[in-house]
Amino acid sequence: MNGAVVITGGAGCxxxxxxxxxxxxxxxxxxxxxxSSGKMEHIESLLECPNCRFIQADLLDIQAVQSAMRxxxxxxxxxxxxxIRFEKGxxxxxxxxxxxxxxxxxxxxxxxxxxxxxxxxxxxxVYGMSDGRAIPEDxxxxxxxxxxxxxxGCEGLICAFQHLFGLQAWIxxxxxxxxxxxxxxxxxxxxxxxxxxxxxxxxxxxxxxGKQAKSYLLSRECVDAMLFAVAEAPSGLNILNLGCDxxxxxxxxxxxxxARMGLHDVEFIYSGGETxxxxxxxxxxxxxxxxxxxxxxxxxNSAQAVxxxxxxxxxxxxxxxxxxxGPCKR
Amino acid sequence: MNGAVVITGGAGCxxxxxxxxxxxxxxxxxxxxxxSSGKMEHIESLLECPNCRFIQADLLDIQAVQSAMRxxxxxxxxxxxxxIRFEKGxxxxxxxxxxxxxxxxxxxxxxxxxxxxxxxxxxxxVYGMSDGRAIPEDxxxxxxxxxxxxxxGCEGLICAFQHLFGLQAWIxxxxxxxxxxxxxxxxxxxxxxxxxxxxxxxxxxxxxxGKQAKSYLLSRECVDAMLFAVAEAPSGLNILNLGCDxxxxxxxxxxxxxARMGLHDVEFIYSGGETxxxxxxxxxxxxxxxxxxxxxxxxxNSAQAVxxxxxxxxxxxxxxxxxxxGPCKR
Numbered sequence: 001m002n003g004a005v006v007i008t009g010g011a012g013c014x015x016x017x018x019x020x021x022x023x024x025x026x027x028x029x030x031x032x033x034x035x036s037s038g039k040m041e042h043i044e045s046l047l048e049c050p051n052c053r054f055i056q057a058d059l060l061d062i063q064a065v066q067s068a069m070r071x072x073x074x075x076x077x078x079x080x081x082x083x084i085r086f087e088k089g090x091x092x093x094x095x096x097x098x099x100x101x102x103x104x105x106x107x108x109x110x111x112x113x114x115x116x117x118x119x120x121x122x123x124x125x126v127y128g129m130s131d132g133r134a135i136p137e138d139x140x141x142x143x144x145x146x147x148x149x150x151x152x153g154c155e156g157l158i159c160a161f162q163h164l165f166g167l168q169a170w171i172x173x174x175x176x177x178x179x180x181x182x183x184x185x186x187x188x189x190x191x192x193x194x195x196x197x198x199x200x201x202x203x204x205x206x207x208x209x210g211k212q213a214k215s216y217l218l219s220r221e222c223v224d225a226m227l228f229a230v231a232e233a234p235s236g237l238n239i240l241n242l243g244c245d246x247x248x249x250x251x252x253x254x255x256x257x258x259a260r261m262g263l264h265d266v267e268f269i270y271s272g273g274e275t276x277x278x279x280x281x282x283x284x285x286x287x288x289x290x291x292x293x294x295x296x297x298x299x300x301n302s303a304q305a306v307x308x309x310x311x312x313x314x315x316x317x318x319x320x321x322x323x324x325x326g327p328c329k330r
Numbered sequence: 331m332n333g334a335v336v337i338t339g340g341a342g343c344x345x346x347x348x349x350x351x352x353x354x355x356x357x358x359x360x361x362x363x364x365x366s367s368g369k370m371e372h373i374e375s376l377l378e379c380p381n382c383r384f385i386q387a388d389l390l391d392i393q394a395v396q397s398a399m400r401x402x403x404x405x406x407x408x409x410x411x412x413x414i415r416f417e418k419g420x421x422x423x424x425x426x427x428x429x430x431x432x433x434x435x436x437x438x439x440x441x442x443x444x445x446x447x448x449x450x451x452x453x454x455x456v457y458g459m460s461d462g463r464a465i466p467e468d469x470x471x472x473x474x475x476x477x478x479x480x481x482x483g484c485e486g487l488i489c490a491f492q493h494l495f496g497l498q499a500w501i502x503x504x505x506x507x508x509x510x511x512x513x514x515x516x517x518x519x520x521x522x523x524x525x526x527x528x529x530x531x532x533x534x535x536x537x538x539x540g541k542q543a544k545s546y547l548l549s550r551e552c553v554d555a556m557l558f559a560v561a562e563a564p565s566g567l568n569i570l571n572l573g574c575d576x577x578x579x580x581x582x583x584x585x586x587x588x589a590r591m592g593l594h595d596v597e598f599i600y601s602g603g604e605t606x607x608x609x610x611x612x613x614x615x616x617x618x619x620x621x622x623x624x625x626x627x628x629x630x631n632s633a634q635a636v637x638x639x640x641x642x643x644x645x646x647x648x649x650x651x652x653x654x655x656g657p658c659k660r
Contacts, residue, residue: 086494092434092437092438092441092491093434093438096430096431096434096487100426100430100483101426104422104423104426107422108422108423111422126486128489128493137470138470140467140468140470141471141486142489142567142569143486143489143490144489144490144493144494145490145493145494146487146490146494148486148490149483149486149487149489149490150483150486150487151486152482152483152485152486153430153479153480153482153483153486153487155482156456156471156473156478156479156480156481156482156483156486157426157476157479157480157483159458159472159473159474159479160473160474160475160476160478160479160609161422163458163474163475163609164416164474164475164476164608164609237472239472278494279490279493279494
């Protein structure tokens with residue numbers, strides 16, 4: 001890449017993994033994060049590199065966004081409200097502000113500063129419920145969560161800005177992304193189970209009936225896929241599912257966490273119902289033919305991704321920080 | 331309908347036609363409009379009826395919206411930025427505010443006031459470019475205008491609110507709706523041509539190459555179709571294309587306007603290019619099989635709708651106001 005690369009949500013799980021790769025490659029990287037769910041510990045070692053700088057600001061501050069875009073060529077827009085669950089009492093405009101409005105600010109700042117390329121982390125949640133078959137990219141979008149709805153709003157804006165102002169855009173509809181880094185907010189099922197079992201190793205509450213089946217992808221594979229597709233898919237507008245072609249049930253994840261923690265005779269208590277929470281899509285499988293045809297394929301399946309993430313999260317908890325030394329390209 | 335019916339954009343073209351029908355039926359109707367493009371003359375005679383009241387307020391004022399919803403059962407949410415064209419220098423967040431944000435306020439106010447049913451005027455512009463074939467409802471949405479993009483954002487929010495909070499929703503993706511009422515803003519191609527020819531009857535500027543071909547539906551047919559589908563399509567979430575199954579070219583509309591105005595030897599001057607403006611979808615045809623199967627079909631085709639609208643607009647201009655006497659059910 002020629003100009004600087006801005007990563008919104010740069011202190012998040014995927015953002016900091018992406019940053020590590022790009023900084024090692026020698027790219028000039030600008031990390032933009034309000035630290036509402038991202039963590040400084042994910043990027044501290046990166047910030048020792050001269051080609052990486054950090055801006056702590058909010059995407060709802062358009063001036064800060066525009067200033068971050070100055071001189072950039074590419075934006076990985078990964079920042080979002082990370083918590084897909086809607087809980088009673090939550091504000092109903094949280095996702096609208098942090099996803100759709102924030103994305104508008106990113107696009108408008110890019111337009112003003114003539115930044116050419118946007119890579120966007122969309123979600124399988126834009127599709128809503130499916131009939132169990134693998135969902136291709138042209139499947140109708142009927143989101144059932146505010147998260148999915150507002151990400152669809154982001155996609156619409158990206159499509160329009162791409163057409164109207166000549167951007168180049170890659171929209172990735174992510175499966176569940178897992179890795180060694182756990183979020184301060186919007187916990188994944190794995191870190192949720194680990195936290196619960198640390199608090200009470202005799203029983204584990206499982207949301208729903210445990211039969212929810214979803215696809216999982218390791219964060220580093222997600223980064224690899226995005227960089228691959230950006231290099232290999234040069235259309236003005238690229239919309240790609242990103243995941244692998246199998247599923248794991250929530251119950252199986254629970255069993256794997258229990259086993260990996262060395263626990264026995266843990267009682268599983270199901271909250272019941274088909275879905276884990278309001279707006280949950282209990283079963284989804286992405287059709288990843290398009291990105292496979294492009295030449296990229298996940299190296300591990302969902303079960304292996306989950307197993308790896310469990311191991312890494314447990315290991316990083318044992319060790320404290322997950323930082324792994326200097327990532328600089330020297 | 332049991333409770334009151336709120337119509338946002340109630341002083342607009344479609345809103346006031348709908349209001350007339352509902353008031354005549356004896357429904358309690360609340361017209362909500364900020365008069366930014368709606369006109370008082372469209373609703374003055376309606377407001378003489380005891381079962382119709384008017385609230386002049388903006389949808390971005392959530393308190394006003396919530397107060398309008400109190401005791402209502404059904405909302406026809408028709409208010410929007412009516413001007414699909416993006417012109418250089420326009421604010422890029424106009425549609426985001428007036429479509430997506432405004433729709434969020436409608437939905438949130440409905441949730442707070444436990445209003446059960448929403449009917450939403452979406453648009454064929456959510457689809458973006460097509461390959462010329464008739465577009466069914468499950469066609470992928472890749473909007474190329476900010477108008478289409480932000481209407482897609484509205485659709486997403488409606489899907490999620492419908493699922494999360496148990497609303498009943500009808501989303502209609504409109505063809506071009508025409509009728510005797512002309513808007514203060516966001517002029518249709520017909521009123522645009524009439525205005526230009528009134529200013530200079532010797533020549534007519536046509537945006538694009540004149541070969542843009544679109545579907546047209548009369549406003550009163552649109553109202554009829556919505557009321558039909560609300561009665562006949564009882565699913566929680568209904569998404570329906572609304573139009574007829576043919577097209578008219580922009581050039582043909584120009585010829586019809588010229589003929590109807592009794593003009594001769596008008597020189598057509600084309601601004602050139604395939605599209606009329608930035609974000610224009612030059613050719614679209616909706617697949618209206620779904621609403622046809624439900625039992626509704628437009629009684630006139632696109633050419634007849636255009637011809638009727640030309641006649642009515644010219645007539646109403648000659649007569650001054652388009653108001654047609656008392657619409658009350660007495």
